[in-house]
Each structure stands twice: as structure tokens, then as C-alpha cells.
Amino acid sequence: MEKNDVYLWLKSISGVTDKTIEKIEDSIEDIEDLIYFSDKEIYNLQNINLNIKENIVKYKSRAYLDNIKEKLYKKSVKYVCKNHDDYPEKLRNIYNPPKVLFYKGDISLLKKNFNIAMxxxxxxxxxxxxxxxxxxxxxxxxxxxxxxxxxxxxxxYSHLGCLEGMSKTIAVLGSGVDNPLPKQNIGLSDKILADGGLILSEYGIDSKVFPYNFSNRNRIISGLSEGVIVVEAAMKSGALITVDFALEQGKMVFAVPGNINSEMSRGCHKIIKDGAKLIENIDDILNEYNLITINNVENNNNCDNIVLNAEYKKIIELIKKEGSLHIDKICDYTGIEIKYINSILNELELKDLIIEMNNKTYSLNL
Structure with missing residues (x-):
């Protein structure tokens, strides 16, 4: 049996993890021969839990493997193993690299694209x-x-933003690709695939979903990326687990600063203090990698490139100075009647220069 098949077979057995497979590889000469082992030889494997040995013996057949492959085919799920050329190079040297990746979509995005995690x-x-x-x-x-x-x-929102742009987005799941979670995002996963993107997971079809799956998959998110951007995170946010993996893997970490009075900014501010690069616009990211802008389609977001009258410029500068402002404050500071302010703010929103955050509070569009 080929190694690809052995990995797929083992990963489909309850209790078998990548660490289990490594232990088996360390204890026998050739893992490709495992399926031909006698029951006694399997029970004699060292450092393997007895329940796992029992499951390996129970499902030790070519028919079981063929059944797994048929299920994958019916659900349009493909897979790539660590020993295959299509396996992403970036994952080979991370801690506990997955032996098998299950996916839907374009696997080549992991090799030909410059990818950043958010x-x-x-x-x-x-x-x-x-x-x-x-x-x-x-x-x-x-x-x-x-x-x-x-x-x-x-x-x-990071996936959605990418879908609105010209590149492809990749989703790394903590569940099987046949069971994207949360259920509220099944529509989003469909959009990602329809757009030519990729959905992948280290968990096979029909896999049980455990809470720790989602923190475990963070090592893959950072591992596949050139760097990680953190946008809003409290002190106990799971996003900071991804940051830890990124640092362990030698990746750049970026953070968006937030309101100093908000709990949602504490995590970002902590990692900035610890050395993450503060970002105010995408040039802070692109310059770090010496990337040249490919498409300058957003130039009209720069108010310096748009002809604005004095009142419009006054409001832009005021919001820029304060960071964000409620419409009442804008009226107070400018002395302009609210009916005119409403019209101006609508116009500035249409030009993508400002955005309404909530309850008539406005900030500049990045």
C-alpha cells in the first residue's frame, strides 16, 4: 500500500492523530506495510494507546480504505498527504504538521499566491x-x-473583503470540509469556492468536532501565511493563539490599534507592546515585504486625490483629527446646520472617504 493511502486510512480511524502516526513510523521500518501486520504485531506496537490499537485492528482492511475514498469522491472532497509534491511547503516544518489535508477548491493557491492571515x-x-x-x-x-x-x-469580514477584491481567499476549518462551521457561514464557504478560493482542514469527513480543533487549526492558518494581521482582540481572544504560533514559526505579526477604552483593543495593544507591527494602512504591510502595489484601484479613497469644496475638506480634517465623531459634534465644531451636514456626510460616504461606524458616528475609511 502506498504511503498516501496509509496516511488516509490511519487518519480516518477514531483516535489516530498525526502524533500517533509519527509514533508508528518511529517504531516500524516501513509504515506502508502496517495494513499487512498481524493483529498481534499491531498490539505489540510501542507507545500507542490500547483503544487506538483496537481501532486499527478493527479497520485493517483495503475495503475500509476504499469506502473512505468513495465517500470523499461523493462529497467532492480531495486530499493531499505530507509526502506529496502538492503538499504546501510552508507546513512541512511547522510543529506537528498535518499528515493529510482535506480540501475543496484550488490547492495551488497555497503555492502560487502571496498569502497573509487575518x-x-x-x-x-x-x-x-x-x-x-x-x-x-x-x-x-x-x-x-x-x-x-x-x-x-x-x-x-476578512474573507468577505477579499471576495470583493481581486485575489482569492482561503478558509482553514476546525471541522471537516464537508461540515463547515459555524452553520451560519455555509453560504460564505460556498461563495469562497464559487470565487475560485480554497477551503481546507486537517480533519476528515464525518469527523467529530471538538473545541480544541479550533485552536489546533490556528497553527495551520499561521503556517500557510507570510504573516498574521490581528484586527480587534480581547486579552483572552483565540486570535492570540494564532499570534503565538506565528511567532514560533518566525512569521511577521501585525496589529490594528483600537480605542484605548475598549476591551476589544487590549489584545492588539498588548502584542504591539510586545513587538507586533502597528498598522494604519496597507502600505505598512506591503512595505514590510517589499511588495509593489499591483492594482491602484483604491486611489480614490485618498481625499487628496478628490476635488472637495472647503466645507467637505473641513469635515474630513476634523474626523481625521478626532479619529471618529458623532454627527452632533460635527455640527457643533463646524457650525453647519445638520440638514447640510447629513448631505455632506452622505456624499463623503459615496466617495468612500468616510464610513458610518454606528449611531451616526463617522470615521475615515482606511
Missing amino acids: VGSRKPSSYGINCAKTISKKLSNDGVGIISGLALGIDS
Whole structure:
């Protein structure tokens, strides 16, 4: 039996992890012969849990492997093993690299694209949502693919921003690719695939989903990426687990600063203090990798390139100075009647110069 088949067979058996496979490889001469071992030889394997040995014996047949392959085919799920040329090189040297990756979509994106990960809170503020979508879309339009985890919140908006741009987005799941979670994002996973993107997981079809799956997959998110951007994260955010993996893997870490009074900014501010690169716009990211802008489609977001009258410029400069302002404050500071302010703000929103964060509070579009 070929090694690819052995890996697929073992990974489909309950209890068998990548670490289990490594232990088996360390204890026998050729793992390709494992399926031909007698029951006694399998029970004599060292450092393997008895329940796992029992499961290996139970499913030790070519018919079981063929059944797994048939299920994969019926669900349009493909797989690539660590010993195969299509396996992403970046993952080979990370801690506990997955022996098998299951996927739907274009696996070549992992090799031909320059990809950056974006992670953050599952319950972001309107500021965080705006940052995630804007940064992701602009990076996408400059040829950078976005990798995230398909979770609610920042993950979702990072994928969506990339979909609005010109590059492809990649989702790394903590469940099987046949069972994208959360269920609310099944539509988003369909959009990613329809756009030519990629969904992948180290977990096979029909796999049980455990809470630790989602923290484990973070090593893959960072491992596949050139760097990691954190957009809004509290001190105990799972996004900081991805940061730890990124640092362990020698990857660049970026963070979007936030409101100093917000709990959702504490995690980002901590990693900035610890050495993460503070980003205010995508040039802070592109310059770090000496990337040249591929598409300058967002130039009209720079108010210096748009002809504005004095009142419009006054409001732009005021919002820029304060960071964000409620419409009432804009009226107070400018002395302009609210009916005119509303019209001006609508116009500036149409020009993508500002964005309404919530309850008539406005900030500049990044």
C-alpha cells in the first residue's frame, strides 16, 4: 500500500492523530506495510494507546480504505498527504504538521499566491468590521490572498473583503470540509469556492468536532501565511493563539490599534507592546515585504486625490483629527446646520472617504 493511502486510512480511524502516526513510523521500518501486520504485531506496537490499537485492528482492511475514498469522491472532497509534491511547503516544518489535508477548491493557491492571515474577535465592533473588510479588500486588490478561519466576526469580514477584491481567499476549518462551521457561514464557504478560493482542514469527513480543533487549526492558518494581521482582540481572544504560533514559526505579526477604552483593543495593544507591527494602512504591510502595489484601484479613497469644496475638506480634517465623531459634534465644531451636514456626510460616504461606524458616528475609511 502506498504511503498516501496509509496516511488516509490511519487518519480516518477514531483516535489516530498525526502524533500517533509519527509514533508508528518511529517504531516500524516501513509504515506502508502496517495494513499487512498481524493483529498481534499491531498490539505489540510501542507507545500507542490500547483503544487506538483496537481501532486499527478493527479497520485493517483495503475495503475500509476504499469506502473512505468513495465517500470523499461523493462529497467532492480531495486530499493531499505530507509526502506529496502538492503538499504546501510552508507546513512541512511547522510543529506537528498535518499528515493529510482535506480540501475543496484550488490547492495551488497555497503555492502560487502571496498569502497573509487575518484573525480577530468573533464579536467585533463596527470599527473592527470596517478595518477587516477594508484592509482585506485593499490587500486583495494588490494581489495578496487572505487566509482566515471562517469563524464569525473578523474571520468572516476578512474573507468577505477579499471576495470583493481581486485575489482569492482561503478558509482553514476546525471541522471537516464537508461540515463547515459555524452553520451560519455555509453560504460564505460556498461563495469562497464559487470565487475560485480554497477551503481546507486537517480533519476528515464525518469527523467529530471538538473545541480544541479550533485552536489546533490556528497553527495551520499561521503556517500557510507570510504573516498574521490581528484586527480587534480581547486579552483572552483565540486570535492570540494564532499570534503565538506565528511567532514560533518566525512569521511577521501585525496589529490594528483600537480605542484605548475598549476591551476589544487590549489584545492588539498588548502584542504591539510586545513587538507586533502597528498598522494604519496597507502600505505598512506591503512595505514590510517589499511588495509593489499591483492594482491602484483604491486611489480614490485618498481625499487628496478628490476635488472637495472647503466645507467637505473641513469635515474630513476634523474626523481625521478626532479619529471618529458623532454627527452632533460635527455640527457643533463646524457650525453647519445638520440638514447640510447629513448631505455632506452622505456624499463623503459615496466617495468612500468616510464610513458610518454606528449611531451616526463617522470615521475615515482606511
